[in-house]
Amino acid sequence: MxxxxxxxxxxxxxxxxxxxxxxxxxxxxxxxxxxxxxxxxxxxxxxxxxxxxxxxxxxxxxxxxxxxxxxxxxxxxxxxxxxxxxxxxxxxxxxxxxxxxxxxxxxxxxxxxxxxxxxxxxxxxxxxxxxxxxxxxxxxxxxxxxxxxxxxxxxxxxxxxxxxxxxxxxxxxxxxxxxxxxxxxxxxxxxxxxxxxxxxxxPQMLFKATDADARDVERYFGLERGARLVLFFGVLRPSKGVSDLVDAWPLVDAEPKPVLLVAGHPAKTFDLSGLERQIEERADGSRIVLRHEYIPNSLVGPLLSRAEVVVFPYRTAAASGALSAAQSLGRPVVVTSVGGLAECVGDGETGLVVPAGSAEELARAITRLLDDPESAERMGRQGQLIAVKExxxxxxxxxxxxxxxx
Missing domain, CATH: 3.40.50.2000 (Glycogen Phosphorylase B;)
Structure with a gap:
């Protein structure tokens, strides 16, 4: 031709x-x-x-x-x-x-x-x-x-x-x-x-959610009914900074106290035992739940929709399908300023962007969204509009x- x-x-x-x-x-x-x-x-x-x-x-x-x-x-x-x-x-x-x-x-x-x-x-x-x-x-x-x-x-x-x-x-x-x-x-x-x-x-258009699914999520992950939820979702890899998020969690100052759920299958290079020990050391009231498994598709949409904030504390990245899924469902997000994450999130417009590796900045951003749910939902809706339409x-x-x- x-x-x-x-x-x-x-x-x-x-x-x-x-x-x-x-x-x-x-x-x-x-x-x-x-x-x-x-x-x-x-x-x-x-x-x-x-x-x-x-x-x-x-x-x-x-x-x-x-x-x-x-x-x-x-x-x-x-x-x-x-x-x-x-x-x-x-x-x-x-x-x-x-x-x-x-x-x-x-x-x-x-x-x-x-x-x-x-x-x-x-x-x-x-x-x-x-x-x-x-x-x-x-x-x-x-x-x-x-x-x-x-x-x-x-x-x-x-x-x-x-x-x-x-x-x-x-x-x-x-x-x-x-x-x-x-x-x-x-x-x-x-x-x-x-x-x-x-x-x-x-956009991630395969996952749907309804309000009726929230209780299914709570039962599956052992969450208290109506508990505030902050979520990390995706394959667990060293490069994704999950340990940074666990370090940041005691510094999150929001009431009522939220639960942090870390949900995803661990890659073979991931130190799962090390993460479990780290969480045990933070167990004094910090409320962290770890589910190291592949999350069924039927639960992904309800899980993301149930979260008040979805966090991506990556240390390095090219792009993130999990971020696309969260934005497609209109969830407020906190991401680190690495790779393609910051390119997909307008700081203060469609989510919050923080430096990688900073527990203090990560905790401050999570707290900000939890303390101002109206602004958080506005950011989530704007991110969804861009993801689905643009x-x-x-x-x-x-x-x-x-x-x-x-």
């Missing part, structure tokens, strides 16, 4: 999503819907047991990847956790072999579909570079929504790993980012400036298609 010439047939797009649950799976599902609404023909190639498989949709969904559950139940006892860490190398080897063969089958499936464009998932393992090359050689254009391009939980990588990661990013054209700061950081590290594009994070999935998809058709 010549430059400036409008294509007549719909763009055929394949989206690879190896995760069966969680924020990335939700993002890919809703992006596929937006692209379809804008006229593209979309195939979503997903993991077996995808939690949205029964949701209504206008695109094709193929559950083809037989991988593993990212949100496995975490053992409660210390001995069970130690045993799990001992067998982890064997499990990683088995999973690595399975990952290779699943990607080989997937690549052949994609080549048979003959799409115009393939959306690659987040690059967890640089070895997928070889499969990207196979697709590229068949004339398939590759692109990606880059949620993350670095491991924020550990440093260091082999020369081969860095080389493959560089090469795979060079195969994407264009490559989309959800925050200007992430885009700039990527360009600084990998170059590829001519290929980078900026799009907003679409960052709609149709608008996100239109920007993506404009870049692909340019």
């Amino acid at each position: 010549r430059s400036g010439e409008k294509r007549q047939d719909p763009l055929r797009i394949a989206i690879i999503e190896p995760e069966a649950a969680g924020g990335l799976a939700h993002f890919s599902f809703q992006l596929a819907g937006g692209l379809t609404e804008c006229g593209a023909k979309v195939d979503l190639l997903a993991a077996k047991g995808h939690e949205l498989a029964d949701e209504p949709r206008d695109f094709e969904m193929h559950e083809v990847l037989r991988l593993w559950n990212k949100f496995e139940t975490v053992p409660k006892g210390g001995a069970a956790r130690r045993l799990r860490s001992i067998v982890r190398p064997i499990r990683r080897l088995r999973r690595g072999i399975r990952y290779y063969f699943e990607w080989l089958i997937l690549t052949r499936r994609i080549i048979a579909l003959k799409p115009d464009v393939v959306f690659f998932p987040t690059v967890r393992f640089p070895s997928v570079y070889w499969f990207a090359r196979m697709m590229k050689r068949r004339g398939i254009r590759l692109t990606q929504v880059c949620h993350e391009f670095q491991n924020r939980e550990k440093t260091g990588a082999s020369l081969l790993s860095r080389w493959m990661r560089q090469r795979i990013y060079e195969t994407f054209d264009p490559i989309f980012f959800l925050a200007e700061s992430a885009k700039s950081e990527f360009e600084e590290r990998f170059g590829c400036r001519e290929a980078t594009r900026l799009i907003p994070h679409g 960052r709609s999935w149709k608008m996100v998809a239109r920007r993506v298609l404009d870049a692909l058709e340019a």
Whole structure:
């Protein structure tokens, strides 16, 4: 197709999503819907047991990847956790072999579909570079929504790993980012400036809530009826600053005293035992509840809506699907001034922004919203308006298609 010439047939797009649950799976599902609404023909190639498989949709969904559950139940006892860490190398080897063969089958499936464009998932393992090359050689254009391009939980990588990661990013054209700061950081590290594009994070439209659901939330999490609730929600990672929030909690000065609920599945790099000890040390009236598990979709909307304030005390970040979900449901938020978080929250307009790592500033912001519920609700409503109206999935998809058709 010549430059400036409008294509007549719909763009055929394949989206690879190896995760069966969680924020990335939700993002890919809703992006596929937006692209379809804008006229593209979309195939979503997903993991077996995808939690949205029964949701209504206008695109094709193929559950083809037989991988593993990212949100496995975490053992409660210390001995069970130690045993799990001992067998982890064997499990990683088995999973690595399975990952290779699943990607080989997937690549052949994609080549048979003959799409115009393939959306690659987040690059967890640089070895997928070889499969990207196979697709590229068949004339398939590759692109990606880059949620993350670095491991924020550990440093260091082999020369081969860095080389493959560089090469795979060079195969994407264009490559989309959800925050200007992430885009700039990527360009600084990998170059590829001519290929980078900026799009907003679409709203989380899968979660709904009604007033009748509030009691279900209280029963599930063991909360007192009508208790004031401040919430941290999302995967527990070292980079998300949960310990900073626990340190800040005794400094929150609001009446009636609220409860802090930390709810989310711990990543393998997260020190869950350390957090449990930290909470025990703060147990003298500070009212902290920890639920280290994957929260069912049916409870996410009611949980977020039940919270008076949702807090994102991250130490580093590119973007946040949990923040998008909170804003989409009109919740007042406190975020730290890192990465894309501050780009999505207007300080004093759609939430409050504080420096990362400051327990005092975090506590002060939480207290401010709790003490002024009218202003807090106004900020929440304004954030919801921007998330739903100005960052709609149709608008996100239109920007993506404009870049692909340019």
